[in-house]
Every structure is written in C-alpha cells, then in structure tokens.
Amino acid sequence: MPATGLLRTVWTQCNELLYGIRTTADGGFSHARSADSYAGTATAAAQFGDNNRYETPDYFNLRWIRNRLWREPTARDDVIYDLGCGMGRVLCVMASRPFRKVVGVELFEDLAAAARENARTMRGRRAPVEVLTGDASRVPLDEGTVFFLFNSFGPETLTAVLASLRESLTRKPRPVQLVYYNAMHDEVVADSGCLELAAEERTRNGLRVTFWRRSA
Numbered sequence: 306m307p308a309t310g311l312l313r314t315v316w317t318q319c320n321e322l323l324y325g326i327r328t329t330a331d332g333g334f335s336h337a338r339s340a341d342s343y344a345g346t347a348t349a350a351a352q353f354g355d356n357n358r359y360e361t362p363d364y365f366n367l368r369w370i371r372n373r374l375w376r377e378p379t380a381r382d383d384v385i386y387d388l389g390c391g392m393g394r395v396l397c398v399m400a401s402r403p404f405r406k407v408v409g410v411e412l413f414e415d416l417a418a419a420a421r422e423n424a425r426t427m428r429g430r431r432a433p434v435e436v437l438t439g440d441a442s443r444v445p446l447d448e449g450t451v452f453f454l455f456n457s458f459g460p461e462t463l464t465a466v467l468a469s470l471r472e473s474l475t476r477k478p479r480p481v482q483l484v485y486y487n488a489m490h491d492e493v494v495a496d497s498g499c500l501e502l503a504a505e506e507r508t509r510n511g512l513r514v515t516f517w518r519r520s521a
C-alpha cells in the first residue's frame with residue numbers, strides 16, 4: 306500500500322475509533338465487498354435504477370461541513386437529511402452536535418441496518434438519529450431543513466427528489482439548505498427552480514461542494 310494510502314487508512318481508523326463506529330466496507334461489514342448494496346448494482350427498489358455504489362467522505366471534510374452548518378444561527382432547529390446515507394458516517398458526524406434531528410434515507414436495508422447500529426453505538430451522540438429504508442425520491446421530506454447529498458444517484462432520481470422537495474416546500478414553506486458534496490449535477494439543482502446557489506467551495510482533496518438555499 307502506498308504511504309498516502311496507508312496514512313489515509315490510519316486516519317480513517319483513528320476517526321472510527323473516536324466515534325466508535327464502523328463505516329468502511331470491511332469494518333464489520335465484510336459481506337458488503339460483494340454485496341449488491343456495496344457495489345451499487347441497479348435495483349428495482351430504486352425508481353430509476355440509477356443508484357451509485359457505497360462510498361463515504363473523509364472525516365476531515367465532513368467535520369468542516371458540520372461546523373459550517375452548526376455556525377448557522379438557527380442550527381439547533383435543523384433536521385438534517387442524508388439522502389443515501391449508506392452506513393451512516395455523515396449521520397454520526399452530524400449527530401455529534403445537538404441539531405434537532407438527523408435522518409438517513411438508504412435504499413438497501415443492510416446498509417440502513419449498519420447505519421442504525423452505528424447511530425446507536427456511537428460515542429458522543431447529541432442529536433436523535435432516525436434511518437429510513439427506501440428510495441429518496443419516495444420518502445416524505447417535510448421535516449427536513451438541511452439536505453446532504455454525496456454521489457448517491459444519477460440525474461433522474463435527483464430530479465425526482467427535487468420535485469418532491471418543491472412539493473414539500475409548497476405544502477410547508479420553510480428555509481432549507483442543500484449541501485451538494487462532489488456536485489456532479491448542479492444543473493439539475495439549478496433547473497429545479499426551488500433553490501438558489503449560495504456558495505461554492507472545494508474540499509482539501511479538490512472535490513467541489515455547492516451550498517444551495519431557499520429562504521422562507
């Protein structure tokens with residue numbers, strides 16, 4: 306393993322120990338290496354079959370995003386959704402601050418179960434965590450005020466999720482934010498007409514992160 310790969314592994318494992326969670330494919334989830342859920346095999350459970358494989362952001366970058374959200378004046382009232390939550394790393398990092406609630410939505414039940422277990426056992430949890438199994442385009446979004454998205458699905462599901470969010474905002478107008486990590490389909494968000502681009506940043510490893518808002 307090259308030195309940078311080794312360092313990354315050690316860094317990740319230190320963070321997993323710190324939070325008391327296991328979110329890597331081989332960390333207590335060995336069957337996942339060949340499982341459909343880990344490989345991102347297209348599944349009939351996904352309305353458009355454009356689900357992506359499981360991967361998860363670096364802890365450093367996630368804490369940067371969590372701190373940015375936590376600095377918002379109304380952060381304690383926020384309900385943060387991770388759309389495509391995998392094994393729950395994002396959920397656990399967010400739940401280490403007392404946001405009102407953190408909600409994960411995951412297509413595959415085995416990944417959702419791992420996320421629930423991580424949320425249950427994590428060290429230093431300060432927000433309730435709920436994990437729903439299902440397609441992000443079909444779950445109710447009315448509670449959400451912050452939506453996090455990282456490479457979960459293609460433009461078709463993203464379009465449907467944003468249509469669902471638009472309906473939710475019509476039913477229940479409220480300020481919302483979208484954090485789009487590794488923003489591959491920004492044009493879909495812009496075309497949805499329900500969110501405005503508020504900021505654009507880069508992670509330390511060069512991934513583009515776009516921040517979208519809608520005021521009440």
Ligand SMILES: C[S@@+](CC[C@H](N)C(=O)[O-])C[C@H]1O[C@@H](n2cnc3c(N)ncnc32)[C@H](O)[C@@H]1O
Binds near residue numbers: 388
């Ligand atoms: C790149 S991973 C991101 C995992 C998690 N957000 C994180 O950052 O640790 C994408 C996840 O989205 C899930 N996913 C894909 N399509 C989905 C859909 N339509 N609804 C819900 N989850 C989906 C995948 O199964 C996978 O676990």
